[in-house]
Amino acid sequence: MSQAPKRSRSTRLVHMGRVPTPTYGFVNPPVHRGSTVVYPNVAERDARRAHPFDQVLTYGAQGGPTHYYLEDAIAELEGGTRCQLLPTGLAAVTTALLAYLKSGDHCLVPDSVYGPCRRFCDTLGAQLGIETTYYAPEIDAPALRALMRANTRVVYAESPGSHTMEVQDVPMLARVAHEAGAGLLLDNTWGITFFQPFEHGVDCSIQAATKYIGGHSDILLGAITTATEDDWKRVRSAATTLGQYASPDDCWLALRGLRTLGVRLEAQMRSGLQIASWLRDRPEVADVLHPGLPGAPGHEIWKRDFTGACSLFTVELRQDIPVQSMRDMIDALDLFQVGASWGGFESLVLPTTNGITRTASGGKARGPLFRLHIGLESVDELIADLDRALSHLAAGPARA
Numbered sequence: 001m002s003q004a005p006k007r008s009r010s011t012r013l014v015h016m017g018r019v020p021t022p023t024y025g026f027v028n029p030p031v032h033r034g035s036t037v038v039y040p041n042v043a044e045r046d047a048r049r050a051h052p053f054d055q056v057l058t059y060g061a062q063g064g065p066t067h068y069y070l071e072d073a074i075a076e077l078e079g080g081t082r083c084q085l086l087p088t089g090l091a092a093v094t095t096a097l098l099a100y101l102k103s104g105d106h107c108l109v110p111d112s113v114y115g116p117c118r119r120f121c122d123t124l125g126a127q128l129g130i131e132t133t134y135y136a137p138e139i140d141a142p143a144l145r146a147l148m149r150a151n152t153r154v155v156y157a158e159s160p161g162s163h164t165m166e167v168q169d170v171p172m173l174a175r176v177a178h179e180a181g182a183g184l185l186l187d188n189t190w191g192i193t194f195f196q197p198f199e200h201g202v203d204c205s206i207q208a209a210t211k212y213i214g215g216h217s218d219i220l221l222g223a224i225t226t227a228t229e230d231d232w233k234r235v236r237s238a239a240t241t242l243g244q245y246a247s248p249d250d251c252w253l254a255l256r257g258l259r260t261l262g263v264r265l266e267a268q269m270r271s272g273l274q275i276a277s278w279l280r281d282r283p284e285v286a287d288v289l290h291p292g293l294p295g296a297p298g299h300e301i302w303k304r305d306f307t308g309a310c311s312l313f314t315v316e317l318r319q320d321i322p323v324q325s326m327r328d329m330i331d332a333l334d335l336f337q338v339g340a341s342w343g344g345f346e347s348l349v350l351p352t353t354n355g356i357t358r359t360a361s362g363g364k365a366r367g368p369l370f371r372l373h374i375g376l377e378s379v380d381e382l383i384a385d386l387d388r389a390l391s392h393l394a395a396g397p398a399r400a
């Protein structure tokens with residue numbers, strides 16, 4: 001047996017400790033971080049690169065085991081075929097649009113869409129020669145058919161809409177889109193687990209995994225799940241061509257978040273509905289835009305298509321309450337911190353009155369609006385906090 005040559009420190013530093021990573025019986029898989037993938041020989045390299053769409057490691061930018069575990073899990077959660085991870089929810093939105101649209105195509109987007117999606121359509125999308133028409137989120141089939149053009153390739157949906165919470169008739173959107181040979185893309189972040197997109201005709205479902213999947217306000221992550229393998233290849237190809245890559249550490253945290261997603265959602269749904277219903281009875285409140293609340297806007301479609309609700313909703317104050325009074329009321333809250341994003345364990349509040357852009361529909365709210373995300377705090381203490389802060393509002397005439 002030939003004796004191993006004595007290597008230099010620098011060479012040993014490069015080679016030591018690089019063992020394969022079995023789990024040793026631990027419950028969770030390790031985080032696999034990596035850029036370069038090394039092959040035992042050239043033939044093995046060729047063999048692996050012959051399968052660009054399989055979960056075969058060729059280079060870190062195509063993802064690794066930590067990504068694959070999470071992609072498989074989210075595909076199952078969404079009820080789709082396969083999933084592609086992206087570094088943020090917004091990257092999932094824009095990459096999905098780029099995967100389905102090319103120069104000269106037309107796209108229909110709801111007026112209530114997440115603001116940065118509108119920004120993409122109006123700037124980069126327009127620069128690339130993709131034309132967007134905004135439609136009222138509660139559109140019916142004849143009106144939608146009237147907006148479809150020969151070059152309409154995508155109907156985009158987000159249900160409920162950001163801030164104003166309009167519930168969309170997704171099965172109808174799917175029918176009209178498919179009649180015209182267009183695809184239906186849905187931002188399903190709010191509907192996580194409660195809306196099964198592929199049972200309602202969606203071709204491509206987008207998740208900001210940053211929200212409830214992460215669940216702890218400490219990661220950014222997006223996911224696109226598709227109905228078919230062909231749709232997935234289109235998305236996967238766009239993501240890898242653009243060099244979009246999610247951090248394996250964030251993927252690992254998202255896998256950890258998934259383990260408690262069910263109990264978090266159940267608890268937050270219960271608290272959210274309790275607080276929404278309490279708020280609706282307050283004299284300062286004109287309306288509570290929570291689709292899960294009986295009688296609220298969109299409740300009938302929600303009841304037909306969803307099996308539950310997350311804990312994000314919007315409150316419309318009486319029209320005679322000045323916006324400044326609402327801002328003071330928000331500042332008086334103790335347990336609700338002012339902040340965007342949602343889906344974490346903590347309660348949040350955000351004034352939304354001035355943040356809504358509308359070009360195709362007016363939006364129904366006339367009083368000042370604020371959005372609440374209900375976290376995992378005691379619901380009684382959250383209600384007491386809201387009760388105390390609402391008493392700061394200028395006294396006005398009682399609700400009609």
Ligand SMILES: *Cc1c(COP(=O)(O)O)cnc(C)c1O
Pocket residue numbers: 088089090091093114158162187189190208209210220221222341
């Ligand atoms: C937050 C959000 C996104 C974007 O997610 P990020 O990870 O923050 O980029 C997309 N869609 C909706 C509806 C969101 O609320």
